[in-house]
Amino acid sequence: MPVISAPHDFNEGHLFVDLKSILGCPLYLKCEGFNFAGSIKLKAANEMVESAEREGVLKPDSVIVESSSGNLGVALSMIAASKGYKFLCVTDSRCNLSTRLLMESLGSKVHIVAELDENGGFLGTRIEYVRSLCASDDRYVWLSQYTNPGNWQAHYRTTAPQIARQFPRLDVLFVGTGTAGTLMGCARYFRQWNRPVRIVAVDSVGSVAFGGEPGRRMIPGLGMSMRPPLLDESYVNEVIRVEEADTIRACHQMARRGFLFGGSTGTVVSGAAHWLARHDTRDMTAVAIAPDLGERYLDTVYQTNWLQDLFGDEILDPTRPATPFQTEDPAPREADRWPQP
Incomplete structure (x- = not known):
């Protein structure tokens, strides 16, 4: 067990969650929320x-x-x-x-x-x-996180090598895009690696980071209302844009299995699941990066009134699958049923 004297000296960077039993697709999630700041x-x-x-x-x-x-x-x-x-x-x-x-x-x-x-x-x-x-x-x-090279260099030195050590046969990496620091650090690292890795950037609908029309975005974290100065698209193989409704459904799907993740993670997971649904995943190793956990979203992503006011009653419709792989009967499982008084 480590002994530290400063809070920033501790950061668990080697925890991955296998989401296959939840999503139905082969996807490992790198959890970056286990430090005293609670995020990547x-x-x-x-x-x-x-x-x-x-x-x-x-x-x-x-x-x-x-x-x-x-x-x-x-x-x-x-x-x-x-x-x-x-x-x-x-x-x-x-x-x-x-x-x-x-x-x-x-x-x-x-x-x-x-x-x-x-x-x-x-x-x-x-x-x-x-x-x-x-x-x-x-x-x-x-410090200007939007232009500071230390933003991407931190992930070149830490995040990407941690993934590489755990998954030496990595095929595709899904990275959410805000300032593009995580994306560019990982993309630059894997460009120089000993085997090709497909880099898929995940953005929010309404963000203009990769172009397109600006729109309403209510969940903080991913997306930008300008092009990120750090972004170099030559390192990116593909871009996926995710609707916030799909972000919310992915968050709730994972929460129903005990994993409470933040809105940024829901966006990345939803985007990854839809990408994997369109590709042959046999013998594929896919990793997505989870920037944070869900406690800070209890009054938004996990708050029923907030969701209904912004997205309508259908946002949590159990008959609508959260990801394209979900095949579970939408009716509650027996274990999910509350006893009647």
Whole structure:
């Protein structure tokens, strides 16, 4: 058992879940939520902070500021608290309440923007607010996860090699796309590996990361209202876009078997399942990356009233399969039935 003195020193990176019994397709899920920040964003946050420290950008009186929809904000809050920095997270109304409260509990301040940008999202507004802060006071230090090479380098050094060691015969890797840090780090690593690996990027419908029309997105995490500056599509073999309704159904399908994952994971799993349904999966080794767990989504993805208000009563219709592989009888199993009083 490890003994640590700083919260960012612990990060379980070798846990995989075999989803075949749940989805009906051969898919291994790399779980990245088992650390004190609760998500894969701890890797990028740690890399960017340490790089800023090495370069002398961060000083004792510095205030770290970052635009985040949630998980990176939590990771930076934890690291800032551990190292003695102040941290201000600039986010928007889609950020889960539990995430905002968690950042504040760690001593950070949270600023919520309400004005939409030209693409119908909040990212542009958040970035402009960060820029104005940095221009007003040189104590503010913007790590800029959207352009910082430490974002993808963290996954080149850790996430991809962890997958490679566990699955030396990997055929296809599914990676959710937000800033594209995880995607580019893994894609660059496997481009240089000893056998070809198909890289499939998973995006949310309504995101403009890979082009297309902007649209409403209510689940934070994946997707962007601008093209990610870190993205190099030459490393990507294919892009899958997932409707948020399918994200929710995938989350609930896994939860019914005891695995409570976050919205980003639901998007990646749904996209992977639909891709696998169209391909011959015999002798195929497929891995998807799960960015976080589900506790921070209890008031959204797992909250019935929120779901019905935004997606209608049919969102949790048990007769509609969550993935194309689901063949189980939609009627409740005997083990799922509650005893009558």
